[in-house]
Amino acid sequence: xxxxxxxxxxxxxxxxxxxxxxxxxxxxxxxxxxxxxxxxxxxxxxxxxxxxxxxxxxxxxxxxxxxxxxxxxxxxxxxxxxxxxxxxxxxxxxxxxxxxxxxxxxxxxxxxxxxxxxxxxxxxxxxxxxxxxxxxxxxxxxxxxxxxxxxxxxxxxxxxxxxxxxxxxxxxxxxxxxxxxxxxxxxxxxxxxxxxxxxxxxxxxxxxxxxxxxxxxxxxxxxxxxxxxxxxxxxxxxxxxxxxxxxxxxxxxxxxxxxxxxxxxxxxxxxxxxxxxxxxxxxxxxxxxxxxxxxxxxxxxxxxxxxxxxxxxxxxxxxxxxxxxxxxxxxxxxxxxxxxxxxxxxxxxxxxxxxxxxxxxxxxxxxxxxxxxxxxxxxxxxxxxxxxxxxxxxxxxxxxxxxxxxxxxxxxxxxxxxxx
Amino acid sequence: xxxxxxxxxxxxxxxxxxxxxxxxxxxxxxxxxxxxxxxxxxxxxxxxxxxxxxxxxxxxxxxxxxxxxxxxxxxxxxxxxxxxxxxxxxxxxxxxxxxxxxxxxxxxxxxxxxxxxxxxxxxxxxxxxxxxxxxxxxxxxxxxxxxxxxxxxxxxxxxxxxxxxxxxxxxxxxxxxxxxxxxxxxxxxxxxxxxxxxxxxxxxxxxxxxxxxxxxxxxxxxxxxxxxxxxxxxxxxxxxxxxxxxxxxxxxxxxxxxxxxxxxxxxxxxxxxxxxxxxxxxxxxxxxxxxxxxxxxxxxxxxxxxxxxxxxxxxxxxxxxxxxxxxxxxxxxxxxxxxxxxxxxxxxxxxxxxxxxxxxxxxxxxxxxxxxxxxxxxxxxxxxxxxxxxxxxxxxxxxxxxxxxxxxxxxxxxxxxxxx
Numbered sequence: 001x002x003x004x005x006x007x008x009x010x011x012x013x014x015x016x017x018x019x020x021x022x023x024x025x026x027x028x029x030x031x032x033x034x035x036x037x038x039x040x041x042x043x044x045x046x047x048x049x050x051x052x053x054x055x056x057x058x059x060x061x062x063x064x065x066x067x068x069x070x071x072x073x074x075x076x077x078x079x080x081x082x083x084x085x086x087x088x089x090x091x092x093x094x095x096x097x098x099x100x101x102x103x104x105x106x107x108x109x110x111x112x113x114x115x116x117x118x119x120x121x122x123x124x125x126x127x128x129x130x131x132x133x134x135x136x137x138x139x140x141x142x143x144x145x146x147x148x149x150x151x152x153x154x155x156x157x158x159x160x161x162x163x164x165x166x167x168x169x170x171x172x173x174x175x176x177x178x179x180x181x182x183x184x185x186x187x188x189x190x191x192x193x194x195x196x197x198x199x200x201x202x203x204x205x206x207x208x209x210x211x212x213x214x215x216x217x218x219x220x221x222x223x224x225x226x227x228x229x230x231x232x233x234x235x236x237x238x239x240x241x242x243x244x245x246x247x248x249x250x251x252x253x254x255x256x257x258x259x260x261x262x263x264x265x266x267x268x269x270x271x272x273x274x275x276x277x278x279x280x281x282x283x284x285x286x287x288x289x290x291x292x293x294x295x296x297x298x299x300x301x302x303x304x305x306x307x308x309x310x311x312x313x314x315x316x317x318x319x320x321x322x323x324x325x326x327x328x329x330x331x332x333x334x335x336x337x338x339x340x341x342x343x344x345x346x347x348x349x350x351x352x353x354x355x356x357x358x359x360x361x362x363x364x365x366x367x368x369x370x371x372x373x374x375x376x377x378x379x380x381x382x383x384x385x386x387x388x389x390x391x392x393x394x395x396x397x398x399x400x401x402x403x404x405x406x407x408x409x410x411x412x413x414x415x416x417x418x419x420x
Numbered sequence: 421x422x423x424x425x426x427x428x429x430x431x432x433x434x435x436x437x438x439x440x441x442x443x444x445x446x447x448x449x450x451x452x453x454x455x456x457x458x459x460x461x462x463x464x465x466x467x468x469x470x471x472x473x474x475x476x477x478x479x480x481x482x483x484x485x486x487x488x489x490x491x492x493x494x495x496x497x498x499x500x501x502x503x504x505x506x507x508x509x510x511x512x513x514x515x516x517x518x519x520x521x522x523x524x525x526x527x528x529x530x531x532x533x534x535x536x537x538x539x540x541x542x543x544x545x546x547x548x549x550x551x552x553x554x555x556x557x558x559x560x561x562x563x564x565x566x567x568x569x570x571x572x573x574x575x576x577x578x579x580x581x582x583x584x585x586x587x588x589x590x591x592x593x594x595x596x597x598x599x600x601x602x603x604x605x606x607x608x609x610x611x612x613x614x615x616x617x618x619x620x621x622x623x624x625x626x627x628x629x630x631x632x633x634x635x636x637x638x639x640x641x642x643x644x645x646x647x648x649x650x651x652x653x654x655x656x657x658x659x660x661x662x663x664x665x666x667x668x669x670x671x672x673x674x675x676x677x678x679x680x681x682x683x684x685x686x687x688x689x690x691x692x693x694x695x696x697x698x699x700x701x702x703x704x705x706x707x708x709x710x711x712x713x714x715x716x717x718x719x720x721x722x723x724x725x726x727x728x729x730x731x732x733x734x735x736x737x738x739x740x741x742x743x744x745x746x747x748x749x750x751x752x753x754x755x756x757x758x759x760x761x762x763x764x765x766x767x768x769x770x771x772x773x774x775x776x777x778x779x780x781x782x783x784x785x786x787x788x789x790x791x792x793x794x795x796x797x798x799x800x801x802x803x804x805x806x807x808x809x810x811x812x813x814x815x816x817x818x819x820x821x822x823x824x825x826x827x828x829x830x831x832x833x834x835x836x837x838x839x840x
Contacts, residue, residue: 166604168596172670173615174644175595175608176588176659183656184586187616187647188595195593196607224594227607236603239596244671250592251664252684253677260676 028156032201033077033134034069035118038062038090038142039107041083051249052142053089056259057347061249062090063097064145064262067345069138070101072149074156076134080142081107081118097344112219112228115139116211122204136160137207139225140199145258146245147199154240159201164229164237166201167246168194194239197246200225206233266346269297270317275329276302280321280355287319303329304336312340319351327352452576452621453497453554454489455538458482458510458562459527461503471669472562473509476679477767481669482510483517484565484682487765489558490521492569494576496554500562501527501538517764532639532648535559536631542624556580557627559645560619565678566665567619574660579621584649584657586621587666588614614659617666620645626653686766689717690737695749696722700741700775707739723749724756732760739771747772 038052052062062080069078078099082090084106094102105121107114123133136159140147151167158165171193177185202210202225210228218228229235249258272287274280284300291298299315301308311318318337320330330352342348458472472482482500489498498519502510504526514522525541527534543553556579560567571587578585591613597605622630622645630648638648649655669678692707694700704720711718719735721728731738738757740750750772762768 162603164604168598169593171595172668173589173617174647175591175613176616176646177613178588178659179656182659183582184584184646184650184659185656186650187644188613190643192597193595193608194598196596197593223610224607226596226604227594230604230606236599236605239598239602239604248592251677253681256680257671257673257677261673264672 028074028153030135030156030160031132032075032136032138032156033122034075034079034138034140035115035122036062036065036069036078036080036140036142037107037111037114037118038080039083039086039111039114040143050086051255053086053093054255056145056255056262059097059345060093061145061255061258062142063093063099063345064258065140065142065147066094066099066102067097068145068147069140069152070099072152075101075138075152077122078102079118079121080104081114081121083107098341108219110220112211112214112222112225115225116219119204119207119211134204136201137204138199138201139207141248143249144198144246145249146261148243148245151240151242151246152199155199155201158238158240159203162238163206163233163235164200164202164226166226166237166239167197167199167242168239169197169242169244169246171195196224196226197242197248200237202229206235209233262346266316267296269299269315270319270349271299271301271311271315272319272321273301273303273329273333274321275323277321277323277355280323283321283353283355284319304333309336312336312342316342316346317349317351319353321353321355323355325354448494448573448576450555450576450580451552452495452556452558453542454495454499454558454560455535455542456482456485456489456498456500456560456562457527457531457534457538458500459503459506459531459534460563470506471675473506473513474675476565476675476682479517479765480513481565481675481678482562483513483519483765484678485560485562485567486514486519486522487517488565488567489560489572490519492572495521495558495572497542498522499538499541500524501534501541503527518761528639530640532631532634532642532645535645536639539624539627539631554624556621557624558619558621559627561668563669564618564666565669566681568663568665571660571662571666572619575619575621578658578660579623582658583626583653583655584620584622584646586646586657586659587617587619587662588659589617589662589664589666591615616644616646617662617668620657622649626655629653682766686736687716689719689735690739690769691719691721691731691735692739692741693721693723693749693753694741695743697741697743697775700743703741703773703775704739724753732756732762736762736766737769737771739773741773741775743775745774 038050040052041050052065053060055061056064066078066080069075078101080090080094080102082104087104087106090104093099094104103121105117108117118139119137122137136156138152138155138159155165155167171190172195174190175188175193177188179185206229207225210225210232213232214222214228222228226237229237245261247254249255270291272284274284281300284298288298288300298319299311301311304312318333320333322329330350334350337343337348337350458470460472461470472485473480475481476484486498486500489495498521500510500514500522502524507524507526510524513519514524523541525537528537538559539557542557556576558572558575558579575585575587591610592615594610595608595613597608599605626649627645630645630652633652634642634648642648646657649657665681667674669675690711692704694704701720704718708718708720718739719731721731724732738753740753742749750770754770757763757768757770
């Protein structure tokens with residue numbers, strides 16, 4: 001049984017994380033849209049708020065899932081199907097986080113009825129984006145926020161070729177058949193079975209036909225779209241092994257798990273701005289080595305001009321090295337980040353390093369510097385973290401202010417500067 | 421399919437959490453010992469440290485699991501089976517966290533070989549505790565730390581009656597059979613199948629005989645003890661539905677999930693010490709009401725003398741109300757907690773409330789008070805958190821120092837005092 005060594009392997013493709021993402025050689029050159037049933041009540045989390053609306057670092061779970069689809073260029077439209085009482089909430093979320101591909105529609109009384117409603121909506125003129133009725137419909141769960149472009153393209157391609165496709169995972173537990181009296185009857189041979197997960201993909205014809213032909217019993221009690229495609233269209237879905245991050249946020253504890261994945265992903269890389277000063281470049285090179293020992297990436301760029309401007313769209317952590325003690329460079333950086341509205345989706349971390357040729361003064365003497373950078377960021381948005389430290393060319397490090405100490409990149413940066 | 425509304429329901433029985441725990445009418449009056457295979461390499465977490473040794477709030481996961489068994493009075497011995505290279509580490513953990521029922525033995529090359537080794541060890545004179553070879557052996561995973569006494573007694577009783585018993589859970593995903601070419605063959609009817617989980621229990625005769633008779637192939641490739649009992653002893657295990665907290669810590673994200681469960685559990689109750697002053701009692705009563713609105717329990721006691729001393733063994737959060745502004749009561753509380761070594765296993769939170777009849781002074785005027793209580797606790801152990809606030813009888817609240825702000829009880833206390 002395949003047991004991937006590290007679920008982190010898929011994290012590089014977290015929404016908004018990596019524009020270098022290259023989903024193999026496949027290219028999706030046909031219209032694909034998405035149906036996201038999000039009508040669940042979240043009874044298993046034990047929370048009053050349905051889990052798709054629970055906050056992960058302040059942003060609702062469903063917004064992460066929507067973003068995972070929206071950033072994929074070949075996806076046209078994401079139909080989010082919610083309970084009638086959640087329509088206003090979901091529309092507010094779509095607007096607040098600028099989900100331009102999201103359309104919100106009211107769902108039915110069961111999961112299948114909601115998905116059917118979503119599939120129908122893809123045909124309605126007011127929901128159509130771009131090329132109209134899609135060739136392939138991807139169905140996913142609102143509470144699986146970590147689906148990546150690679151998996152989506154595999155599902156879309158396989159669905160187009162075979163009519164239907166679905167993600168699978170190895171079984172975590174042995175599956176057993178029980179007697180009616182509650183005793184072990186037999187256990188299944190694990191290797192022959194798989195857990196059926198999401199996403200699943202269907203040609204529009206197959207999923208439309210399946211929902212046309214299926215019975216009320218299916219709509220009320222069924223759960224598995226692949227099963228409907230098999231039963232009513234004779235389509236045996238192609239199965240595709242997915243990464244462990246496809247897991248479904250089910251219990252309250254899973255919210256903490258999802259948050260830990262997002263935090264880790266956001267701490268995996270950083271970008272250092274050096275200007276054109278040789279000593280800044282030299283410090284950046286040492287820093288890059290130190291980051292590598294921590295399995296973190298650090299890109300070195302002079303500034304955010306020209307092609308480097310794309311770092312504004314892919315990076316969440318910035319280290320500005322300054323040699324003249326002036327705040328002008330870091331002010332410009334903060335202004336650029338603000339113009340790009342980066343802090344809307346995830347926390348943005350800015351570390352300002354004052355490279356000093358002199359021996360380091362005591363905290364008291366430079367208290368104005370940390371205060372100054374803190375002031376720069378604080379009035380803007382919730383999602384800014386700033387940190388200031390002074391590095392002497394003699395090698396000593398003094399850290400200044402931190403707006404919030406609970407930040408992986410800042411904490412790592414502190415120790416890494418000491419390693420340079 | 422049963423879907424429990426709230427996994428939190430089982431949290432009240434977290435290790436060390438609730439001495440009122442009443443596991444139904446069953447009483448286990450026969451010798452029971454435990455085998456905990458802990459030889460896994462944790463490849464799926466993507467961490468260098470095997471997950472059973474990863475820290476949850478500073479303490480290794482396996483210590484939580486061991487404690488879950490040790491606190492059950494009718495369990496005699498917990499044999500932890502580890503890889504040879506982890507023997508010293510595990511013995512150190514057992515000593516550091518005072519796991520007096522734990523015996524550490526070296527394992528085999530596979531899970532079944534390790535469990536067999538653990539079962540054999542229960543017969544060896546040097547491993548025997550109390551009544552010798554147990555009537556029932558419970559087998560559990562080192563990485564399922566939240567098993568409670570209720571589940572354990574059900575498993576032990578059923579194992580004694582039926583020869584074997586195992587925990588089951590509803591299937592989270594649809595299970596599908598695949599064709600050899602990777603297509604959907606058919607999906608299983610969810611209601612007829614269950615996921616086989618841990619703990620499992622066996623009479624010593626059954627598990628011993630199963631391991632005597634089974635083949636090398638079983639020992640190398642099998643995973644399911646229930647299956648061996650069926651195949652080699654003709655014993656159909658009794659299956660018992662377990663709570664969702666039985667889940668297995670598998671991926672790195674699960675460590676964050678487990679930590680969130682522990683933190684929540686530790687924040688569910690508190691104990692307030694009032695002395696014999698009527699105004700302190702009155703504040704405590706208001707506080708108790710405010711806690712209830714947050715689904716937290718608050719017990720009111722005058723002090724820790726007599727029967728109230730048992731709070732030292734069951735509670736992690738203490739609120740000392742003081743009317744005379746003296747630190748003597750809170751000093752005595754801290755000394756008692758230290759004598760009971762409470763901070764060894766979990767963080768201990770002490771909130772000191774200075775009930776003032778006067779209007780509240782500004783922060784500056786009473787800065788010595790917060791500093792004083794902070795000084796009391798800080799030099800002792802890592803695991804102490806202290807918080808100080810002054811409550812005026814006119815109703816206003818001023819919070820003083822906090823050693824660490826990231827503490828659920830302290831944060832809740834702050835808002836709750838304002839509700840009183």
